[in-house]
Amino acid sequence: MSGKTLLQFGLHSPIRDERFIVTNRQYLRELVYDTVYLTKVVTENVPKLNLEQKKVYDEILNSIISDSGQLYFLDAPGGTNFLINLLLAKIRSEKNIAIAVASSGIAATLIDGGKTAHSAFKIPLNLGYSESLLCNISKQSDMAHVLREAKIIIWECTRHYG
Numbered sequence: 001m002s003g004k005t006l007l008q009f010g011l012h013s014p015i016r017d018e019r020f021i022v023t024n025r026q027y028l029r030e031l032v033y034d035t036v037y038l039t040k041v042v043t044e045n046v047p048k049l050n051l052e053q054k055k056v057y058d059e060i061l062n063s064i065i066s067d068s069g070q071l072y073f074l075d076a077p078g079g080t081n082f083l084i085n086l087l088l089a090k091i092r093s094e095k096n097i098a099i100a101v102a103s104s105g106i107a108a109t110l111i112d113g114g115k116t117a118h119s120a121f122k123i124p125l126n127l128g129y130s131e132s133l134l135c136n137i138s139k140q141s142d143m144a145h146v147l148r149e150a151k152i153i154i155w156e157c158t159r160h161y162g
C-alpha cells in the first residue's frame, strides 16, 4: 500500500518460507519420486531381505526415527546395493529426502537417484592444488537446505578389483 511495508503501519510481515518450498528446484527434485510405486517396492522386497540385511535395515531406519545421527559403514559382498536401494525407497516413499551419491559416475548408476559426490556436494575438482578443501555450498543455498532436510546421505564406494 502506497509503496510502504506492513511494518511501517505497525503490522507484522507474513513469514514466507516458499523460497525453499516452491522455488528450490533441488529440494523439489528430491521429492519428485512416485511414492505409490516406492511403497510397492518396499512391501515386495523387505520380506526378501536376509537376516543380516534386515538387521541393518531396521537399525538404520530406527536411527533415522530417533534422529540419533549415526554413521554406518557397510561392507559385505552380494547384497549391499539391494539393501541401500530399499532404504532409499522406504525413506522416499514417506516423502522424505534421501540423498544418494557415489565416488564415480559408474557407481552412481548402481543406486537409485544416485549422483556423483563431486556434483552433489560441489567438491573442488583440483583437490591437489586447491588451498581450500571446502565444499562449495553456502549456508543459505538451496543445496544447503536440501542437506539439512535430508534424513539420510548414502555414499556408495564401489570396490575396484584387479
Ligand SMILES: Nc1ncnc2c1ncn2[C@@H]1O[C@H](COP(=O)(O)OP(=O)(O)OP(=O)(O)O)[C@@H](O)[C@H]1O
Residues within 6 Å of the ligand: 048, 049, 050, 053, 076, 077, 078, 079, 080, 081, 082, 083
Ligand atoms: N535379499 C535379497 N533378495 C533378492 N535378491 C537379492 C537380495 N540381496 C541381493 N540380491 C541380488 O543379488 C545381486 C547382488 O546384490 P547387490 O548388487 O546388492 O550386491 P553388492 O554387494 O552391492 O555388490 P557386489 O556383489 O559387487 O559387492 C543383485 O542382483 C541383487 O538384486
